[in-house]
Amino acid sequence: MVLAASAMMAPAVNAAALKLGGVHAPNSFEVQALERFAELASEKSGGSVTVTVYPAGQLGDERSMIDMINTGAIDMFANVADWNQHLVKDFAVLSMPFVFENLDHLKAFQASGTYAAMRDEMLAQKDVRILADNWYRLPxxxxxxxxxxxxxxxxxxxxxxxxxxxxxxxxxxxxxxxxxxxxxxxxxxxxxxxxxxxxxxxxxxxxxxxxxxxxxxxxxxxxLAPFNIMMNEGAYQKLSAEERDQLVQAAVEAGDFYTSLIQDQFTEQREKxxxxxxxxxxxxxxxxxxxxxxxxxxxxxxxxxxxxxxxxxxxxxx
Structure with missing residues (x-):
């Protein structure tokens, strides 16, 4: 009976083919960077891990996908860290207008023990892991x-x-x-x-x-809350140790790509x-x-x- 219940609750992972949900338009900075993340995950793992990005709310709205990543109905969800408060209440402070003076102020908080404890609480109590949160957007x-x-x-x-x-x-x-x-x-x-x-x-x-x-x-x-990639812990643990490291590396590198992409292209977009x-x-x-x-x-x-x-x-x- 226990084994049957566990199987019913298992995350939706099929041979390391991972589903990532988001709400942004296909041509957005966010989705461009998520597609880059998918490419990097495949490259680094030699094709043993594939990520399919579902943009524009194809898998549901933000609140629905927060619930789905918690239960394992989807493997990954990417959005601004404001939404994490539906899993751990202290993340609500990130969504407060004017809480951060600038990006350096935000990064100082991310480097603190308090922020690390918030991430740990989300993993321990909600089975949701933050793969990367170095995706910095404009205010x-x-x-x-x-x-x-x-x-x-x-x-x-x-x-x-x-x-x-x-x-x-x-x-x-x-x-x-x-x-x-x-x-x-x-x-x-x-x-x-x-x-x-x-x-x-x-x-x-x-x-x-x-x-x-x-x-x-x-x-x-x-x-100024960061964009982050979150993953259901059950799906994460189904990967080998090497694949897990490769996936995290891909998420962090894609975050650097995202931040640079915005800085490089926004001036042109503003003019348009x-x-x-x-x-x-x-x-x-x-x-x-x-x-x-x-x-x-x-x-x-x-x-x-x-x-x-x-x-x-x-x-x-x-």
Whole structure:
């Protein structure tokens, strides 16, 4: 009986043929880098490990795939580390707007014992391993159909949000009306006026064509959480020790490729967006930061992450 139950719960792995789910468009930086990861995994393993990438929400939305990687219904899931909070609550702090001052600040936290403990907890309690989290993207920005010149202009706007409480509560504090819509459906929601705007990584704006329907890009630079590749531990352990090392190496190298790809190509993409009518505008961020800090304090009081974590991260500013 025990053996039968274990077999029913086994991850969906067939001769090291791995399924990787994501939500980004096929031409996005993310999917280009995930395809590079798949190539590297095959090359390094001599073909004994193959990875098939399923982009654009083909396997489900973000929350569904988090559940599926936890149960082993899929082998890997790639997305921003904000979503990890559905497995370990302390990851919620990564999704807080303005928690990180810059990329060096984020990397300092990733190098800390606290962050290592969060990764270990996710592996021990949820059977989900982070293969690589050195996939660094551009900051998150605000995209709207109408121009935004100050925090007052956010008031009353319907903004597409992921199903992440820190996003919803913080943008509510900014005066917006958050609307939960899967990332893969965001373009249509903007085009049809279901929402007035959204927040998104600047590096995703061109590939997803968001600028065509929300041409006002406000440089809030409010989020810097890394993109990461996660893997079900049962699927990982089915590989040989050598294959596991090769897969991790492939994920890390693909992360370096991803980071460089964004830096190399975004300048050209920015010029194309501006030529097609998009505007990129700076804004006074202090009012946003003040309200975000108040939300963070409330979250900590309510136990959305452990006490003292937010201030610990602020102490790592360089």
């Amino acid at each position: 998150r920005v605000l995209l709207t159909r109408d121009a935004v010149g100050s925090i007052d202009d956010v008031n009353g706007k319907k903004l597409r949000m992921p199903d992440i409480e820190s996003f919803i509560s913080t943008w509510s504090a900014f005066g917006a009306k958050p609307t939960i819509i899967p990332f893969a459906e965001a373009f249509l929601a903007l085009k049809t006026g279901i929402v007035d705007g959204m927040e998104a990584p600047l590096s995703s704006v061109y590939a997803q064509k968001f600028y065509q329907v929300a041409p006002h890009i406000t440089m809030t630079n409010h989020g 967006m501006v030529a097609e009518g998009a505007t990129l505008t700076d804004i006074d961020l202090e009012p946003f930061g003040e309200r975000a800090r108040a939300v963070a304090q409330d979250f900590e009081t309510r136990g959305l992450w452990r006490a003292g974590l937010f201030e610990e991260i602020q102490g790592l500013r360089q």
